[in-house]
Amino acid sequence: MAQQYLISVLNDSTDSDDGNEMAAIGEFNAKLKAEGHWVFANGLTAPSTATVIDGRHGEPVFTDGPFLESKEYVIGLWIIEAEDLDVALRLAAQGSKACNRRLELRPFHGA
């Protein structure tokens, strides 16, 4: 009965890639898979490519751009499985190091 967690990768405007992230992320992903923690991961394109959809009132309304304009935004995500928060935190710390970004870890509703 593993718990699933969403790990959002946060982009601070101060972040600067050092060029080694992709290799480190690849290594980290391989480890997640080997240890049975992997569910899904991918990077996201720029917030400017987003569309907000409101289909609640008849004809759907499409709005160009993200629902929240902010300097910090999510640029990628992992979904992992772990026995508990201690394991998830340890993995997230390694992920943060690999992608050189701050992360937010948030549990899904019970498994």
Added chain:
Amino acid sequence: MTDFGEVLTRVHREEWARVVATLARRFGDLDVAEEMAAEAFATAVQRWPLDGVPPSPRAWLITTANRKGIDRLRREVKREDKHKEALMLADTPEPVGAIDDDRLRLVFTCCHPALAMEVRVALTLRMVGGLTVAEIARAFLVQETAMSRRITRAKEKIRAARIPYRVPSHEDLPARVTGVLAVLYLIFNEGYLASDPGKEAVRADLTAEAIRLTRLVGDLLPGDGEVAGLLALMLLTEARRPARVSAGGELVSLGEQDRGVWDRDLIAEGHALVRARLAAGQAPGRYQILAAINAVHTDARDIRDTDWSQVVALYDQLVGLDPSPIVWLNRAIALAELDGPQVALAQVDPLPLDGYHAFHATRADLLRRLGRSQEARAAYDRAIALASNSAETAYLTRRRDQLPAPDFP
């Protein structure tokens, strides 16, 4: 006739954490554990005066709470699988020593690093200490509803994020123990020097609770030098409490304290702990060094007998572990006694502690001793503006007002 009030208070103090901890493991839910423990104690209040105190109050409380927990789960049929599992586990006999491990699990869960510090403090006082939400709210001058929300949210996070109910893994353990000690020390300090001006200067209930909890953690982690160090530090600090605030509600500095009213028993216990740590021959951590510094102070019959070179040497050791400006400030205070206020002031002045009242209070005292009254007065003003404890403000104000009057032309 038995004084049931007294018996219940004592049993509550001794057994609350065990009952909560045991139930938390059985039911896999802190919320259920807390509620059922509270109900079991409420039942004891009704039953024991009629039926007498059971031969094993602990067993009675755990059995009663357990039964209430099972009843509750039966009522809530639509619960998750893990609760059905808990139901089946409920009658498994206790393994030997399991209860102590449960209390340790409880401590680590309440002090988990994914919880905010104020939340850790509140949860620890409620779950491990057995204080009521109202008592905790009063201690931290927060509305009871706000404190209740804080604790409820914490329990929700523990459940949803699956903060584990176990002793951390070997690799996490040192950092997690440090985290637990930080919570205990914060509770102690809040009691020893309340941060809010509206509160009593020293709150013996919180210092006593912090010492009790630290003793408990010490019993559960007997090999940990820092736990012993923190306990010694608290005992040696608490020992001076009777001399620390004057009848007029003013903080009394170490040099002016009546050492005759210091608690000799606490000092003896603290010194024994410090000696045992020295004998262990391991490199001491910060609490052990702080305890050793306090052992030097409490060893001196008079402030003039203080072995200041020893104090400065210990601060040198502490600076090696934690070269923070506050440690340098405290080292400078000791250095003033050894090398004079001029040398100390030169070390204090460049410290980046402008927002810290003790920085200005230290400067004020050094400047006063150097006869630089005008600068001392300005420093006292700054310190008074920043200090939040009423006894400390009273002390600083008197010191300022005792400065020689400025020369008016």
